[in-house]
Amino acid sequence: MTALxxxxxxxxxxxxxxxxxxxxxxxxxxxxxxxxxxxxCNSVAEEAATCEGVSKxxxxxxxxxxxxxxxxxxxxxxxxxxxxxxxxxxxxxxGKNYMPRVAALLDVAQISDISSVESEDTFQRPIYAGxxxxxxxxxxxxxxxxxxxTAFDAAAKDSNSAEIxxxxxxxxxxxxxFIKEELAKSDRPELTAAEVVISGGRGMQNxxxxxxxxxxxxxxxxxxxxxxxxxxxxxVPNDYQVGQTGKIVAPNLYIAxxxxxxxxxxxxxxxxKVIVAxxxxxxxxxxxxxxxxxxxDLFTALPEMESKI
Amino acid sequence: MKILVPIKRVVDYNVKVRPxxxxxxxxxxxxxxxxxxxxxxxxxxxxRLKEAGSATEIIAVTVGAENAQEQLRTALALGxxxxxxxxxxxxxxxxGISKVLKAVVxxxxxxxxxxxxxxxxxxxxxxGQMLAALMNYPQATFASELKIEGEKAVVTREVDGGLQxxxxxxxxxxxxxxxxxxxxxxxxxxxxxxxxxxxxVIKSDxxxxxxxxxxxxxxxxxxxxxxxxxxxxxxxQLVEKLKNEAKVIS
Numbered sequence: 083m084t085a086l087x088x089x090x091x092x093x094x095x096x097x098x099x100x101x102x103x104x105x106x107x108x109x110x111x112x113x114x115x116x117x118x119x120x121x122x123c124n125s126v127a128e129e130a131a132t133c134e135g136v137s138k139x140x141x142x143x144x145x146x147x148x149x150x151x152x153x154x155x156x157x158x159x160x161x162x163x164x165x166x167x168x169x170x171x172x173x174x175x176x177g178k179n180y181m182p183r184v185a186a187l188l189d190v191a192q193i194s195d196i197s198s199v200e201s202e203d204t205f206q207r208p209i210y211a212g213x214x215x216x217x218x219x220x221x222x223x224x225x226x227x228x229x230x231x232t233a234f235d236a237a238a239k240d241s242n243s244a245e246i247x248x249x250x251x252x253x254x255x256x257x258x259x260f261i262k263e264e265l266a267k268s269d270r271p272e273l274t275a276a277e278v279v280i281s282g283g284r285g286m287q288n289x290x291x292x293x294x295x296x297x298x299x300x301x302x303x304x305x306x307x308x309x310x311x312x313x314x315x316x317x318v319p320n321d322y323q324v325g326q327t328g329k330i331v332a333p334n335l336y337i338a339x340x341x342x343x344x345x346x347x348x349x350x351x352x353x354x355k356v357i358v359a360x361x362x363x364x365x366x367x368x369x370x371x372x373x374x375x376x377x378x379d380l381f382t383a384l385p386e387m388e389s390k391i
Numbered sequence: 392m393k394i395l396v397p398i399k400r401v402v403d404y405n406v407k408v409r410p411x412x413x414x415x416x417x418x419x420x421x422x423x424x425x426x427x428x429x430x431x432x433x434x435x436x437x438x439r440l441k442e443a444g445s446a447t448e449i450i451a452v453t454v455g456a457e458n459a460q461e462q463l464r465t466a467l468a469l470g471x472x473x474x475x476x477x478x479x480x481x482x483x484x485x486x487g488i489s490k491v492l493k494a495v496v497x498x499x500x501x502x503x504x505x506x507x508x509x510x511x512x513x514x515x516x517x518x519g520q521m522l523a524a525l526m527n528y529p530q531a532t533f534a535s536e537l538k539i540e541g542e543k544a545v546v547t548r549e550v551d552g553g554l555q556x557x558x559x560x561x562x563x564x565x566x567x568x569x570x571x572x573x574x575x576x577x578x579x580x581x582x583x584x585x586x587x588x589x590x591x592v593i594k595s596d597x598x599x600x601x602x603x604x605x606x607x608x609x610x611x612x613x614x615x616x617x618x619x620x621x622x623x624x625x626x627x628q629l630v631e632k633l634k635n636e637a638k639v640i641s
Contacts, residue, residue: 151557152520153529175550179532182520191486191605194515204609209514210408214417217609258529258559261545265552302640320570321553327569335639345407352617356637358629373620373637376629386626391640
């Protein structure tokens with residue numbers, strides 16, 4: 083039985099979320115193919131071919147896949163789906179966008195955001211913002227799955243040289259058009275891939291104070307995140323948001339600063355290996371999940387911490 | 392322009408849900424129910440389009456049990472013109488719901504469908520995309536801005552690295568993200584008026600749609616508990632612990 087993993091990439095580099103998804107697929111099927119669809123993305127196909135466990139890379143290079151418009155990519159995946167017992171994509175905003183469309187085209191019920199593979203048809207997934215874990219069994223012959231990337235280790239890279247098969251598949255649905263993308267530019271690691279994350283909440287008081295986090299982030303090579311409260315208050319853009327409605331992160335070290343610890347935030351970070359909370363309210367719920375809590379005013383604690391690490 | 396807004400009745404977002412003691416499901420006894428927050432944003436966006444003169448009629452629809460009429464009345468109080476309940480006692484999956492919605496779309500022929508990006512109970516994030524696929528409509532998910540420009544909609548979407556703007560041909564499906572708008576509160580006069588607005592009930596069986604579940608829930612368990620750690624006395628102690636005990640910084 084063969085699994086098809088849909089690669090996440092930016093037409094230049096393979097994203098690590100693809101490797102997490104390959105690792106999930108390896109628990110499900112013995113053979114794994116990876117689809118790299120994009121425009122001028124030959125280097126991505128070559129990178130995917132080096133991932134452990136992959137026996138074949140399907141490489142489709144055409145302008146209409148450049149921006150991953152769901153209409154085009156879902157038709158492509160449907161057209162090549164016949165030989166696969168499972169189709170998996172990372173639960174990134176891309177995967178969440180096109181995969182349900184694939185599932186509906188195949189008349190399959192999608193299993194979203196799996197956090198574990200129990201058997202070839204049984205999976206665990208968080209529901210109610212991670213307050214409950216559901217164990218679900220699918221009766222569909224073909225499984226369409228999105229993967230919570232933080233729940234699976236990344237498959238090793240540079241250890242394989244799988245066959246690359248170039249396919250000519252043109253699927254311009256002609257009903258949607260890419261206009262532009264405004265991506266935050268940062269020299270820091272991506273939130274979902276960072277080893278260390280430092281996040282600020284409403285306690286930061288304003289956006290300017292996030293510079294207090296930057297000094298520490300620079301020293302630790304950390305990504306900077308935020309709670310929904312901080313985003314809603316306009317301190318930082320939404321792509322900083324960690325939580326049920328933002329990004330799910332699970333770094334080695336998560337430092338929550340001025341964050342009370344609402345359920346919706348905890349849903350996005352409680353699988354982190356070590357959690358540090360800095361908050362002046364000793365009753366803040368964040369302390370109940372923190373390995374190390376510091377009850378302190380962040381405006382004195384952060385500069386001191388920066389000077390001591 | 393006619394707008395269809397599919398909504399869902401869910402546990403109120405302030406409620407902390409727990410699995411039942413026998414792990415057979417989620418304990419929903421005596422729990423406060425509400426309109427899904429993302430659906431509320433979708434209704435608000437439709438109402439704003441109507442207020443701006445872009446839309447002429449807003450129809451709210453839901454698939455569920457009789458008591459889901461309460462949430463349809465909420466949508467009517469927020470400004471929807473009429474409502475449809477497709478009644479079923481089954482717990483319908485996103486695929487089944489999208490098939491029901493397809494039948495409704497074919498009957499009502501809306502130019503635009505706005506709905507929440509996900510429901511906060513199942514956290515599936517599927518129904519809008521599935522409906523778009525079944526109708527062969529374009530989709531704009533996770534919308535933070537929506538503009539109607541003639542026969543197209545220009546939508547800004549929340550994506551992992553920032554924002555993406557796309558143009559889609561109408562009719563289309565748009566799913567709302569949090570920052571699309573801030574929903575208004577229904578005023579008392581509007582809540583009273585909503586009681587007089589039309590609410591049709593259709594039996595799901597009459598639509599001839601296959602709602603049989605494909606996924607069975609074997610059990611619902613609590614997430615692994617994280618034990619609270621220790622409170623450190625100072626920044627010095629914190630840094631020392633992170634270096635020597637947790638070994639996560641050097």
